[in-house]
């Protein structure tokens with residue numbers, strides 16, 4: 001099992017190129033690791049405005065008209081790709097999704113050649129998902145435009161953590177001081193890492209709950225409390241984030257059987273009784289019902305914020321694209 005955490009902490013702060021006075025002094029959004037509370041709060045504040053815009057009949061305000069967004073997804077995606085595409089369109093960008101299956105990547109073109117080719121087409125925002133940790137950062141070094149990491153390997157998925165933070169802030173009033181449990185396949189989860197960095201930066205108390213085989217052994221270095229028992233880990237929790245078992249990233253035996261996994265680690269009504277009575281249940285999707293979460297918990301509208309997370313995803317991605325292209329638009333005088 002690869003328990004190396006250095007890949008997460010290797011993001012340099014070199015992507016920080018502060019235009020003076022900016023609340024978000026970054027050229028790219030590669031991870032939450034490099035974000036301070038001011039930058040996080042700024043993105044969430046901007047996203048709040050887009051939640052309201054997205055609830056109106058007319059949802060498109062073409063503040064980014066004339067700019068081009070390329071979505072480059074080397075891994076499957078439903079909600080992340082769709083929500084980046086909708087986000088771009090609602091801001092008025094020309095959005096293009098590149099099908100990596102039919103591109104020259106299949107012919108053996110290297111990632112860096114692909115980057116140079118795309119760069120020559122002068123996009124203004126590049127959204128990238130890739131199966132290898134660090135690939136998005138590598139690509140960003142070859143691009144003149146803003147690059148947003150839509151998930152790289154098991155490393156980071158910053159817009160997921162931001163949409164989770166927006167969901168929590170809107171439901172609970174604040175992130176600071178909340179006891180937040182992240183439970184399930186932490187080892188293979190970029191969602192867990194991005195959330196741990198962000199939630200710690202915002203002053204939450206973060207717990208991870210999982211069998212030892214699904215936790216990197218040095219996870220405690222990231223400033224979380226570690227539990228190997230669901231009921232103990234859930235005690236008094238304000239928020240529970242369940243993670244999908246990422247079997248596509250598992251090599252070897254991590255688990256006895258799905259049935260046994262659900263018995264010990266699946267979120268059920270009974271186990272939830274240990275949490276605070278107003279506990280909020282979250283899941284980034286896609287869900288394995290009956291594996292990491294029981295259907296009646298996932299569909300309990302009083303507690304589950306899973307659909308709301310999807311809604312917040314569009315608003316957060318609009319905020320990221322808006323904020324990262326602001327200088328460009330100001331320079332162009334639009």
Ligand code: NCD
Nearest residue numbers: 079080151191244284285286
């Ligand atoms: C997550 C991902 O791709 O890392 N999903 C998502 O972006 N909505 C989590 C997962 O695939 O389990």
